[in-house]
Amino acid sequence: MYRTDPAVVEHFRARAARYNRSSSWADDPVLGARIVELLAPEPQHRLLDVACGTGLVSKHFRGRVAQIVGVDITDGMFSQAGAFIDELVAAPAEALPFEGSSFDRIVCRQGIQFMDDEAAVREMLRVLKPGGRVALVNLCAYGDEDRAEYFEILRLRNAARRNFYVREDLVALLEAAGAVNIEVHDYVSVENVDEWSNTGAIDESAREEIRQIYRHASSGFVDLHAASVGDQIVDHMLFGIIVGEKARQ
């Protein structure tokens, strides 16, 4: 049996009450519509939302597919998702309690960084039907220029995070799990860093360390993130939306 990390559950238990307001991307309708467009769901499809959280991704698929199943490990998060998800399953993504080839579409936004990501993506491909599509949607560093500073910012915001990515890492995860026809799409989310760091699960000293990284950021970081530091710190954060398919046999 797969054992989940108690630090991850504790982090999201502490964040659950204000999760939906803890970033501008969380409930961003444009990002939601982009994910739907790229996964191209059909009315007869079954969708699996891995690490569904409060259901803010599933919300955009509501009424577009026949059934939405959500899987997550934090009760305080998924207990808020009932309006958007038909069936909620408490289970780790690394050991999905579903038969092989049972979903037409799978989405996982901001989940795999907390997981044994290789095992989780392998599981997603196992439960995906041949010809089905999967999307990994994750905040990524732009590349070598910003990687070190950005990963430190992400680590400070959420110490339970295990993995940090550039887009190529997500492609490699899908490839290793056997996905084909992999596409890379970008989405830039403009975040007010003071709001984004106010998760309810980190202390003020970590928030100040984040501000200090922005105040002293390298020119490469500032250029890529179009980061401005005034009364409010603003960061243009990059989402990789990596879409793959399960080969038809």
Ligand SMILES: C[S@@+](CC[C@H](N)C(=O)[O-])C[C@H]1O[C@@H](n2cnc3c(N)ncnc32)[C@H](O)[C@@H]1O
């Ligand atoms: C940042 S939230 C993302 C929620 C949602 N996908 C969204 O984009 O709004 C991360 C979620 O991943 C869940 N999670 C973390 N590790 C997990 C695991 N191993 N299996 C399933 N869910 C997990 C957490 O409980 C939390 O609800």
